[in-house]
Amino acid sequence: MGDPVIRIEGLHKSYVTSAGLFPALKDVSLSIEAGEFVAIMGPSGSGKSTFMNLLGCLDKPSAGRYVLDGRDVAELSKDELALLRNRTIGFVFQGFNLLPRMTLLENVALPLIYCGEGREERQRRAHELLGKVGLEGYAASMPNKISGGQQQRVAIARALVNRPRLLLADEPTGNLDSKTSEEIMALFEDLNREGITIVLVTHEADIAQHAKRQVKFYDGHIVSDQATHQQEATA
Amino acid sequence: MMLAMLGEAWRAMGANRLRTLLTMLGMVIGVGAVVLMMSIGQGAQYAIKQTIAAMGSNLFVLLSGSTTSGGVRSGGGGNLTLTVGDADAITELPGVQAVAPIHPGNAQVVYGPNNWNTSIIGTTPDYLEARSWPVVSGSAFTDSDVRSATRVALIGKTAAENLFGSEEPVGKTFRIRQSPFTVLGTLAAKGQGMDGRDQDDTIIIPLTTAQRQVFGSQFQGSVRMIMVQTATQEIMPAVEKSMTDLLRQRHRIREGMDNDFFLRNLTAAADSAEESTRVMSLLLGAIASVSLLVGGIGIMNIMLVSVTERTREIGIRMAIGARENDILLQFLLEAIIISVIGCFIGLLLGIGGALLANTLTGTMVIISASSVVVAFSVAAIVGIFFGFYPAHKAAQLDPIEALRYQ
Numbered sequence: 329m330g331d332p333v334i335r336i337e338g339l340h341k342s343y344v345t346s347a348g349l350f351p352a353l354k355d356v357s358l359s360i361e362a363g364e365f366v367a368i369m370g371p372s373g374s375g376k377s378t379f380m381n382l383l384g385c386l387d388k389p390s391a392g393r394y395v396l397d398g399r400d401v402a403e404l405s406k407d408e409l410a411l412l413r414n415r416t417i418g419f420v421f422q423g424f425n426l427l428p429r430m431t432l433l434e435n436v437a438l439p440l441i442y443c444g445e446g447r448e449e450r451q452r453r454a455h456e457l458l459g460k461v462g463l464e465g466y467a468a469s470m471p472n473k474i475s476g477g478q479q480q481r482v483a484i485a486r487a488l489v490n491r492p493r494l495l496l497a498d499e500p501t502g503n504l505d506s507k508t509s510e511e512i513m514a515l516f517e518d519l520n521r522e523g524i525t526i527v528l529v530t531h532e533a534d535i536a537q538h539a540k541r542q543v544k545f546y547d548g549h550i551v552s553d554q555a556t557h558q559q560e561a562t563a
Numbered sequence: 564m565m566l567a568m569l570g571e572a573w574r575a576m577g578a579n580r581l582r583t584l585l586t587m588l589g590m591v592i593g594v595g596a597v598v599l600m601m602s603i604g605q606g607a608q609y610a611i612k613q614t615i616a617a618m619g620s621n622l623f624v625l626l627s628g629s630t631t632s633g634g635v636r637s638g639g640g641g642n643l644t645l646t647v648g649d650a651d652a653i654t655e656l657p658g659v660q661a662v663a664p665i666h667p668g669n670a671q672v673v674y675g676p677n678n679w680n681t682s683i684i685g686t687t688p689d690y691l692e693a694r695s696w697p698v699v700s701g702s703a704f705t706d707s708d709v710r711s712a713t714r715v716a717l718i719g720k721t722a723a724e725n726l727f728g729s730e731e732p733v734g735k736t737f738r739i740r741q742s743p744f745t746v747l748g749t750l751a752a753k754g755q756g757m758d759g760r761d762q763d764d765t766i767i768i769p770l771t772t773a774q775r776q777v778f779g780s781q782f783q784g785s786v787r788m789i790m791v792q793t794a795t796q797e798i799m800p801a802v803e804k805s806m807t808d809l810l811r812q813r814h815r816i817r818e819g820m821d822n823d824f825f826l827r828n829l830t831a832a833a834d835s836a837e838e839s840t841r842v843m844s845l846l847l848g849a850i851a852s853v854s855l856l857v858g859g860i861g862i863m864n865i866m867l868v869s870v871t872e873r874t875r876e877i878g879i880r881m882a883i884g885a886r887e888n889d890i891l892l893q894f895l896l897e898a899i900i901i902s903v904i905g906c907f908i909g910l911l912l913g914i915g916g917a918l919l920a921n922t923l924t925g926t927m928v929i930i931s932a933s934s935v936v937v938a939f940s941v942a943a944i945v946g947i948f949f950g951f952y953p954a955h956k957a958a959q960l961d962p963i964e965a966l967r968y969q
Contacts, residue, residue, distance in 0.1 A: 386882060386962045407886045414884020425879045429578050441567045442884040
């Protein structure tokens with residue numbers, strides 16, 4: 329499958345707190361190949377959110393190597409990290425995080441502004457992506473006029489608009505009911521089949537069942553890393 | 564890219580219209596005040612310059628001084644110590660351009676049924692040159708008129724209107740006291756003098772005619788004052804010195820005795836008036852600039868609030884690929900747009916205010932391109948200066964913290 333999209337070796341991350349240095353991640357190593365669909369699991373405080381922030385280039389590791397798409401993140405400048413977040417990574421958040429004052433179309437087109445696309449290309453791609461998540465008719469709507477599931481679809485469209493190799497989803501179904509969650513997960517599975525690498529953080533086992541591989545964190549370590557047995561999946 | 568960012572800044576401003584307008588108001592008032600004050604200040608400066616130009620430049624006035632006779636000192640001009648001979652002698656001094664001995668007075672003038680009391684100036688043709696006072700119709704009298712004491716007159720605009728009404732004065736004969744005079748020419752309008760008197764309410768006649776036929780004089784050669792114009796302003800001090808020495812020598816004033824004449828530098832008085840107006844308009848501008856500063860601080864204050872309110876938005880933008888400079892530019896643009904729009908409205912209000920002041924009080928105002936340019940550039944600088952800190956603060960936010968912000 330060629331070079332892995334993500335290669336992590338001996339990753340450490342510590343935070344300075346009032347009680348001293350708090351190690352959130354201790355010696356984590358992980359490789360994710362292109363086209364994988366990985367669920368990161370673990371209880372709160374296990375380090376999975378810290379791990380996601382590092383994966384998303386929002387934060388830099390204290391020690392260890394993180395090679396994303398062939399580039400060592402530690403060597404990149406802030407602007408180069410921003411470029412990675414813009415081009416290589418798509419983010420989907422638990423709280424959707426759409427900008428409330430913008431129409432859905434403008435929300436989806438926003439990442440394209442930061443890579444300097446022209447207005448017409450932005451509109452065209454945003455329309456295309458809204459169509460892909462089944463919300464073509466909502467282009468001019470405002471985010472507060474649509475349901476949570478629809479908002480998350482818009483957020484996914486936004487994450488995909490710049491054709492990233494990697495989609496990072498942090499508890500994408502945490503604010504949704506179980507039926508809508510299933511729809512969103514089905515969308516993720518479709519996207520994964522089209523070749524996008526997906527890393528998804530969740531603490532719900534049935535959500536994780538949609539992924540092909542499950543990595544469990546506990547106390548800053550990876551405690552298990554195994555392929556999902558599809559036959560065990562429960563609806 | 565820039566266009567998209569401008570659109571976003573506009574939208575962000577529109578999201579909280581009242582707040583945006585109030586922030587803008589600070590700039591509006593600041594710029595309006597600066598433009599208004601500069602207009603009024605420059606108008607005042609211009610008015611003073613006009614007055615100086617009307618008076619004539621590089622002028623000295625010599626006044627007959629006091630003499631002491633038996634312990635009684637007469638006031639300035641009380642004794643006619645200056646003579647036509649003094650005037651002729653001064654003409655010979657280097658640097659002197661024009662010398663006009665003057666015998667002034669007031670008299671009743673009559674033309675047909677009209678009569679009017681006006682100021683009469685008996686002098687020589689040099690007077691018009693010294694005061695840069697052109698004849699607009701007809702012609703000036705000449706030195707030969709002065710030598711032969713002919714009864715000819717040049718008439719100022721106000722005097723002409725009161726005496727002749729709508730008639731053309733040139734060639735008409737009127738009477739000063741009982742003597743008939745022919746109008747040779749009319750003088751250009753000069754307006755108010757430094758002392759507020761109407762300079763156009765004047766009739767100018769040859770010096771000798773005034774002395775012998777209108778006012779009479781104990782001593783035919785004496786004059787009350789002499790106006791002296793130098794070639795340039797730089798040589799005025801040197802001429803002042805040589806003139807004083809000459810007159811002391813001619814009047815046989817011994818070492819240690821007071822002058823029996825007064826020498827005044829008219830230009831110096833006008834220059835100091837101009838200087839004080841300049842200082843005043845600077846002061847007005849400085850005070851107005853303080854309100855501009857306050858407006859700028861208002862912008863910074865609101866932008867800081869805005870950055871805090873939109874922390875989460877900043878986090879989202881960073882997560883989807885905004886660089887620090889993108890965030891910086893976004894907030895900076897907002898501040899600059901607020902400043903520039905506020906500046907534009909302030910400019911209109913300031914100009915309107917200046918025109919209103921002109922209409923209501925007749926104050927001379929000048930709306931110069933420079934004050935418009937200054938106001939606009941100051942607004943842009945204020946926008947950048949006071950917008951930079953909040954924008955920088957936004958750009959430096961940690962994306963993780965910002966995303967977590969509720």
